[in-house]
Amino acid sequence: MSVSDTRKQEISSQRDEKFQTRRATVPALEEILYEPIKVLDHGFVRVVDYMGDDAAIVQAARVSYGKGTKQVNQDKGLIFYLMRHWHSTPFEMCEIKFHVKLPMFVARQWIRHRTANVNEYSARYSILSKEFYIPTAENLASQSKSNHQGRDRLLTGDEAKRVLQILSEDSEKCYGHYQEMLNEDAAGNKIDESKDGLARELARMNLTLNYYTEWYWKTDLHNLMHFLRLRADDHAQYEIRVYAEAMIGVLQKWCPLTAEAFEEYRLHNTALSKTGTEIVKRLIKGEKVTQESSGLTKREWAELAATLNI
């Protein structure tokens, strides 16, 4: 993971400071607070701040004066009930703030989730570091034939080698030219005194989309779960899915009851359509149903059959 020693030191100093608070506090999350969790080759997510816990959801649902929680069992029952019936507002009462380092093509997908607060490192104002994403061989997949936006089997041999070579060389070369246009070296000194240097907001356009950017990203628990549901899904691109998976790990530390309800009702659930529901009723009665007699298209039938092991 690309976190320089200076920055590791800054993180470490901040972790060393402790304060007293009356606020809801989660020891398991405090444990990893500020610590980067490695994702991809140079990326990370780290929790920078949080508000609330499982009990805060219960408290908000009850508009309580005190802690609002009762026995763990009752709290769990309520949280599961709220999740099952899409009562989303109590989950909005918890908030979390991440610092994320991610390739720009991942950032462009991520930002589509609008109900969040974002502060991104500005390439108008500052110079981007020379850090770019190169997939590992196990993630170098070919274009899917069946699904226009998916991947298929892995590239091998010379084809794989050539792809990795292109990605590395073009990233290197474009960065070299970025510096040349800026006329500024890594230490911030002019390379050629006779030149002005191109404006940063212009020079950046020569970088490729696998360059890393960074942002602070803050959202509430309800919208976090919405993000995780879509981005931890099999259909999500691998390079964003690994961020979602790291964040599910954070969720389990932060709000364990909610994380459990999330897995039960959102992550590993099944959505049956109206027609799908009728089919399942027939199947349960012992009736034989085929695609032809199901009322579903081939594609939908295949999806249903796979889900229910028909």
Add this chain to the structure above:
Amino acid sequence: MSVSDTRKQEISSQRDEKFQTRRATVPALEEILYEPIKVLDHGFVRVVDYMGDDAAIVQAARVSYGKGTKQVNQDKGLIFYLMRHWHSTPFEMCEIKFHVKLPMFVARQWIRHRTANVNEYSARYSILSKEFYIPTAENLASQSKSNHQGRDRLLTGDEAKRVLQILSEDSEKCYGHYQEMLNEDAAGNKIDESKDGLARELARMNLTLNYYTEWYWKTDLHNLMHFLRLRADDHAQYEIRVYAEAMIGVLQKWCPLTAEAFEEYRLHNTALSKTGTEIVKRLIKGEKVTQESSGLTKREWAELAATLNI
């Protein structure tokens, strides 16, 4: 302020608990955490949780690895710069959660601010308490003649007395009928065993709009200031303005530098239109400008003259 002894006890117990945290912590806000601040006759606002402080704004603006803050002077300079130039995203990185008790006609104005999370006490699920708002004599104003949505001088004598009598009597009577329809007394016992009692979701419609409701209301600092700017304004209805004023007090404890910048650039600022700007330039040059020669309508001219003591 109508907080029952049981509830005072719950609040007090929660205040007694202290935890260790690595998160940004604001001692001045911890001091008043959970404590209700009285507003109107039976209402309150109280801070239930918060995330971030002035330093967190600076940290987000710099996408920092550590605390991100420098000397207080530099931090203040940056916060003032961000506020002046409408760089709003760093302010979105702080979050606050209030518990508010407020009359329903105030709640109906408040809820128009959409960028917030809300959990309201449910009158479908529970029975509302017998608590309603009655204005004090100093706030019993007549309808403004000049401004269709404003107030004018105070009602006096018999007219004032009659208004207060109506408001009290109708509130009392409607609540009595609410209980009768519910067929349930304050202790939750059936009043008449032979009756079923009307559904709560229906019975509530007999209450008047001055009845108090309660909610948890959570928002980020940027949107909080947007709310405060509009609701602490002279044109806002008195009954919501007093809530905004109490919350400005909270803001001053929570993020004092931001509160200062807010007062400088949002609360006591002046917005000059394009034409207004030209007029001010002429005035500064020593030119005499009248409404007729100003290019403004009478109303706009009056507003400008009042603002600039012309």
Add this chain to the structure above:
Amino acid sequence: MSVSDTRKQEISSQRDEKFQTRRATVPALEEILYEPIKVLDHGFVRVVDYMGDDAAIVQAARVSYGKGTKQVNQDKGLIFYLMRHWHSTPFEMCEIKFHVKLPMFVARQWIRHRTANVNEYSARYSILSKEFYIPTAENLASQSKSNHQGRDRLLTGDEAKRVLQILSEDSEKCYGHYQEMLNEDAAGNKIDESKDGLARELARMNLTLNYYTEWYWKTDLHNLMHFLRLRADDHAQYEIRVYAEAMIGVLQKWCPLTAEAFEEYRLHNTALSKTGTEIVKRLIKGEKVTQESSGLTKREWAELAATLNI
């Protein structure tokens, strides 16, 4: 339905005007444009404007230069695919604007849907009409014993009569006092020349929550369906459900393919939890499953059994 003759005339005049446009146009919706659809005793919804149609969804999904649509079958396939896989952004490309007249306690539920634009009739600025909601005998339900926020069997006999009497009399009385405090009759004349009249923003607090208000409400098709899914649900209060049902009728005229997909995947679908999915697999294999062996709570098991006719 309470629409005065003057207003019927205004609506009728607007309906008489026709324009030429290059925009996507839906004849079935033009047919009912501006016409109020009666809901409850004095309420209505009417479509005031719309943007887009089924084809516009397809066009946006393809980021097309022209109409973007192909054969109806292909368009339908794509719309069903988008709905099934929660690709919501193409549905956001259609927009609709309603004028709604509704009781205030319904308005308070409705406004919780934040992703919409709202302009409400202002009781600070204007005087509310004497129009209040009284349930019909068929909707006068008692409080549910099993579900804290539900209804049970109907009230009958004297209890029903008494409820209707209370609701009518209190509504009447409060309105009379509202006018007395305002010191203004229906024609806008002072009632008593010696009095000032209470400010409108204050007087309104004496009205009960069954008084009607009105607003313009505008939202995109994705968020409309989210609203309809929650508010047309059995668990929604009857008084808001009837609005949702009227609006589903509008949706069927506006975007018939989307309406069909909405019914298939949102309105009459079944959500199986992770555990529920496992149970269904066992049932399909012919295994006998009881609540005890299901891993579900009694309540969840009852819900599942009801849904799947087990």
Add this chain to the structure above:
Amino acid sequence: MSVSDTRKQEISSQRDEKFQTRRATVPALEEILYEPIKVLDHGFVRVVDYMGDDAAIVQAARVSYGKGTKQVNQDKGLIFYLMRHWHSTPFEMCEIKFHVKLPMFVARQWIRHRTANVNEYSARYSILSKEFYIPTAENLASQSKSNHQGRDRLLTGDEAKRVLQILSEDSEKCYGHYQEMLNEDAAGNKIDESKDGLARELARMNLTLNYYTEWYWKTDLHNLMHFLRLRADDHAQYEIRVYAEAMIGVLQKWCPLTAEAFEEYRLHNTALSKTGTEIVKRLIKGEKVTQESSGLTKREWAELAATLNI
């Protein structure tokens, strides 16, 4: 402007179709509907649909049953009043949908405006065209010394030439490699039958940020003006400002009264801080004020002096 003949034909066919509607219709906007307006070297904006007009704002503000408009003068007065006093909801009642073609580094700034609906051309699903942005010589500015995120004087001679050479060559080379990795030519045929071709979602990461993307972007009039105010500002990057300027031209055709109010109160207005207001009062009285006696920092004083010609 890079719109192929096929696409010009599609646009032209759509423009040829006319429908009858009862909706608010703006002839001046119909005139340019669907027509691309050229921006930068290969970009454009074109209006794809719209809802409402100046009258619709008035209608919503009045919650009208009919057209709601009165004489033009009164409508203008109301629109100016609403704009001046930040009554934003009536402006939210108009909606517009654009199709935009823009470089990816511009798209990354643009998308930060969250209150909009977006459908972007998917580079996971499809292959991006070979179209990239190269600045003209007049826009090839050096980095500002005084403002970290600004531009300064133009690059000249060999330095300018070299920059343009780098940008063109790297864009060309990266695209060539993109195609090689995809193993697919412009006609969609395999280049080398023995290779699989890298997944599109991966290959795209080799493109530079000056490559063009496209999206449908839909927003309401209030949020459009918020976008335009920030992006037509002098401090905005030139490459996004030209889009904002083209869209202001659209606004003038669509809602001329609103466009006028926007220029008066948002685009060419002056925001005086609390301290700034006091200074202006002193200046108007004829008092001499210097930076030292102003209470402002040097930077703020310079800004004020520039604005008011002091």
